[in-house]
Amino acid sequence: MSVEIIVRETGTGLEIVSGRRRLETLLALRDEVVVMSPGVGEMVIARLPDGRLQASANPEHVALFRQPDISGNPKSFA
Template sequence: MAVEIIVRETDTGLEIVSGRRRLQALLALQDEVVVMSPGIGEMVIARLPDGRLQGSANPEHVALFRRPDTSGNPATFA
């Protein structure tokens, strides 16, 4: 499953503009998810033990947490 969220940069980090519900649903199933954000590209979002969200667009972090799509298409990742 892939999800797209739109974020904007603020003084304190990134703020989710849209896609928060879908992201929360994915984070209810696993602690880290890879998402696509226009203007940023792929990024990994992780839920920290205290409930805060932390994101990274570092390609090494994205590759570490990318999971194969379960639809049977090996060329797509979510």
């Protein structure tokens, strides 16, 4: 499973432009998901205990939370 989220940078962080519904679906299954965002690249988005979302494009964070696709395709991550 893979998901693409389009985000834009604001004065207070990143705002999701499209893909929020798919992201919410994935976060219902896991607390952290790796997504692809055009212009940003791969990023990990985590739901904090208070319900807020936090994102990081740090490659070390992305590698830590990257999960292989169930189909075994190593190029697709969720």
